[in-house]
Amino acid sequence: MSRSKQTLFFLLAFSLFILLGQSVSAAKVTLDPSSWGVEEGKACVDCHAKSSSGLTHQWKNSAHAQANVNCLDCHQAYEDDDDAMEHEGSVIATIVSPKDCGRCHETEFKQQEGSVHAKAVSIIKNRMPALTEHFGSLSINDAGCAKCHGSEVKVKGDGTLDPTTWPNTGIGRINPDGSKGSCSSCHGRHQFSKAQAREPSACTHCHSGPDSPDKDVYESSKHGMMFEAHKSEMNMDSDAWVVGKDYSAAPTCVTCHMGAAGKMKSTHDVGMRDSWNLNEAVSTQQYLVIFDDGDKRELSTSDPVPRRGESVSKIDGSMGKVKAVASPKRRRGAMTKTCLECHSKNFANNAMLQFDNVVELYNEKYGKPAQAIMQELYAESLLTPLPFDEPLEITYWSLWHNGGTRARHGAAMASPSNTWKGMSDVGRLFYGQFLTQLREVAGPEKSEALIKQYVKDSEHHEWLNHPEKSNPILGYGKMGYGKGSSNEN
């Protein structure tokens, strides 16, 4: 075995250990019970049962209340915390950050801390303003984008939370204590329900709409159909929730992306099992790079494979030392493990193959040519660098970000209608608008050269070279595919 193969083998084995080598049951709180139920916090509910009975009622029905976790256990703060405030003689903070939750729920905190969810602001921070400010304004950011992605919560000098950044339960919220994320995104406040977080609606609250059409996708898939029909058999409140053991009626989002299956433990790192990046103009397979401090990032397979011990930049720009790398194949392996609780290996692998084929088709037929054409137009100053001031840019954006995402997500989660709808949207935009607007922007000579190079010379668009072939779909001509048939018209 060569040295590099040995390293690769080690990395694979290590990733396997990380992904699969954990026990089946949900993580238990290991902190000593004397660490909560703080005396000072016992009286809070006396007043809050009157002043805000709704939230107190939720808490009273929660597992937290049963375990004697009181208001102050979560809300207590130190005087020098930025968002600390005096309240009825106690020093508290409104925001309970993942770091606060992590005092007891350490495993979940660490898992989510490195996940793509926790980085939902950091990843798009530089890109988002172009979309929000050009199409909307900062107020759209505050009430729209940031509600899912998360706000960067600002504490004003008078100790109050900046009203443009709070309330917010975005999944990648940047908290005053520096931690990222918001547990209440999925679990809600005060009742803090496991069952609620296992519902597809916990995810589709954000993963819906044109650029993340997973609500449509899931609901129109066989999985979503079964969930709807067998909701009552889902055992949603169960402490352990291992598919095939504690429930088997249907998989929810959580089942495949986070859930326990067989020997594979559940995880709060939601993107861990995704091998593709499906939300870019061109999809690439992704390595999961795990740093020695537990932080993670994804790297495209088009980048060089990072080695153990190597210094690689993190999402926030700082450098981290690589501890392990999970290959896309290994990540796919983890995802497929869940399938096997209900499907045969061949069934699962074939479904994945159909998915991969759609992604590759999208990439080759539309994603890559459109991207290459756009790059040339920018390079030759035929487009201004400013995003969205030209119709072609809006078409390109809709093509990959909306239609392209729907097609790829549809294929990933077995929704035939969304796979087709997405891909036909992409086709409609590409042939109907993109090429037309390209001709307007680049002029006849340049546009024809680009179209020849990236479109007509490609096998995917080869059909454009045969205008004489007819087909009855538009009410004219006969089945024209095949040699000579067009001459019959």
Add this chain to the structure above:
Amino acid sequence: MKINDLLPAFITRHVLFALIFGGVCGIGFILFLIEFDHYTSTEEFCTSCHSMELAAEPYRNSTHYKPESGVRASCGDCHVSEGVLSATWDHFMGSKDLYKQMFGPDYDDPVVNALHLPEAAFDARKWFKKRDSATCKKCHVKEAIYGDRPDTLQIHMEDAKDKTCIECHYNLVHRKIPDEKTFKQDKWNAMIEEEFGLEKGSAKKILGH
């Protein structure tokens, strides 16, 4: 019968005159103090210093200035004790503000004023606490706080039974300032600098720290 026959021998005519004169002066002085306390408790008097105008701005948007009931609390109603002696004492002690106004920092400058405001707020809160929120209680009776919601009275009768008004009800009238325990001068400074478009760090210089 002469008036002298009715009085003890040591009350001579001169003493009598002195007593009457002194008594009239005394009554006059008390009346003067009452009027003085009354006048110096008005918004008109307080805001005759420009620095107080800055404190009055948020007050004029508060429920104490514009209550549904139409009962307006003016400066002195909250900040000056009841009773001529206490009121006079409060005004006497308050004259240190006048001294500071004349010889201290330039409180008329909105920036200087805002930077020093927290100190004033902390002092005022201590003043209320020490007097068991006596001036609040001139109008508000714990047993009569019915509120809009059914639980308001219950909270005041049960949970706030041993508390004094100011412990919960601060930041009602003037600019919001955190409790002294969690107050951070540097963050406050930064906020004021941003508010007035000042250079970073300039607040510290203005405060002379």
